[in-house]
Amino acid sequence: MMWLSGGFVFRRGESAYHQLDPRVKLLISILMFATTLLAKAVYEMGLVIAFMLAVATVATVLRRVARTMLLTATFSAFIFIVNILVTKNLETSSLYATRFVAIVVSTSLFFITTSPDELEQVMKTFRLPRDVVFAFVTAVRFIPVMMLDTVQIMDAQKSRGLELDKGNVFRRVRNMIPILIPLVVNSVIRSGELAEAMESRAYGAVPKPTSLVEYRASTRDRLVVLASIAFFVVVAYSFYFVPPLQLP
Amino acid sequence: MANVLEIEKLNFTYVDTWKKVVSDFDLAVPEEEVVVLAGPSGCGKSTLLRAVNGLIPHMYGGQYSGSVTVAGKSVKDTPMRDLAQTVGFLFQNPENQIFMFSVERDIAFGLENLGVPRPEMRKRVDEAISLLGIEHLAQRAPHELSDGQKQRVALAGVLAMRPRLVILDEPTSLLDPRTAAELVELVGRLRKETGATFVIVEHRLDLVTRVADRMVVMDRGAKVLDGTPSQVLFGDEAELYGIAVPAATRLQKLLAKDGAVGTDRLMGPEELAAETGRGKK
Secondary structure: OHHHHHHHOOOOOOOHHHHOOHHHHHHHHHHHHHHHHHOOOHHHHHHHHHHHHHHHHHOOOHHHHHHHHHHHHHHHHHHHHHHHHHHOOHHHHHHHHHHHHHHHHHHHHHHHHOOHHHHHHHHHHOOOOHHHHHHHHHHHHOHHHHHHHHHHHHHHHHHOOOOOOOOOHHHHHHHOHHHHHHHHHHHHHHHHHHHHHHHHOOOOOOOOOOOOOOOOOOHHHHHHHHHHHHHHHHHHHHHHHOOOOOOO | OOEEEEEEEEEEEEOOOOOEEEEEEEEEEEOOOEEEEEOOOOOOHHHHHHHHHOHHHHOOOEEEEEEEEEOOEEHHHOOHHHHOOOEEEEOOOHHHHOOOOOHHHHHHHHHHHHOOOHHHHHHHHHHHHHHHOOHHHOOOOHHHOOHHHHHHHHHHHHHOOOOOEEEEEOOOOOOOHHHHHHHHHHHHHHHHHHOOEEEEEOOOHHHHOOOOOEEEEEEOOEEEEEEOHHHHHHOOOHHHHOOOOOHHHHHHHHHHHOOOOOOOOOOOHHHHHHHOOOOOO
16 A cells, blocks of 8 residues: 555655646656556666656656565566466566556556646546536545545554454455444445535536646647657557567 | 624523523624624534534534524525625634635635636635735645644635625634634624624634624523623623633723722723723823
């Protein structure tokens, strides 16, 4: 859980990359994601990852991305071993293992540089219903609150003698029940209070609510979009049509 | 002066329950008054507040009789979206009424919902921010705020809708003593600056009586005491209803027995000491 929060939770940043329109950042991540699917050799995947790390450096989040990469290594190793056992092919197995890392990095780059408010903006661009967008915003908004809740409940249950990290896997899973039940009950109560507060602030009063901030793509955003697409086309072409180098 | 809030013969029982939570409640609050509502837990305060802001009967069903009128609008017959602009409600836990990821956007939340055009919204958000003195918090995320700051942000969100009547439900219950005192002083200032009427449910009476004009005590759904804070607190009945009469007020009452001080108004500890000739003048 912690690696997830570290690798996917937004923290404010001042870099030029952070300043990009959220839709542009989404496009870049989608293009990077697509490139990972097109790469057919490990060295190509290596280039893709190197490029992503370069983007992470520009966005001043290299350290966090690197940590996420390290933490995905376990999964990546697992993928590698399973593939080796099934295909007995070193090349494909390492390709799949590195692809997994690349996919995680491409998505994490989007999420750690895009604030929830910007995510909301992206969702609005896709014309998702207001309720869906709002549910998402609230969910993200309450992640830190729920985490704090969880810690408090864990402490309370531990002080009453619950031994969380004792026993085999099944025992440990069962140990989570006294944590989960209060957490769910808390959340249900909280949602009732939220509903009251929403009603009191005219939620759903008009079909088309206005917005305090306006996101408008700047010239720089447009240029970045053009450059990204052009670069993607070149890379995709070379990955797809140029036969991979034969490693000695 | 016209009454902002008029409650007449209000009775309410929640759906699927038998207990009448509010019974034959009458109350009229004139403009710009600050009213403290007190009473033991479970006496129906929260239900009464819900009936004032429209959550009852629009969100909670039940047996409803009598009438509640806010700024000339009958609560029962006015949709929530109109009431939201008339009655502001600050809930007990500020955490659960901050929705957006930045303070500024959250203050705008109600206005966005109402479809207020952007320039007007900007103006009203900035106004609410400066009323509460939270300019430095405008860009923060909710989890970066202290409890006292959250309370202010939530209050700013309520005031941005420019309500005539503001309800505060135990606003200091999660705050430390100093922050609580600051919040109560803030209410005194806001009353002057916004001209709004305030109804506050509060247990810390020593704080809130500094700004209140009137005190209403509720017990088992009914109004049992109603008067100025000094009338209510110097009376003998308040303690019977479980009201925590502030220590200074109890002392003042004892001293008043030998005529050392008067009981026409509430005095703080310093004032009492000075009156009895023991304090530094």
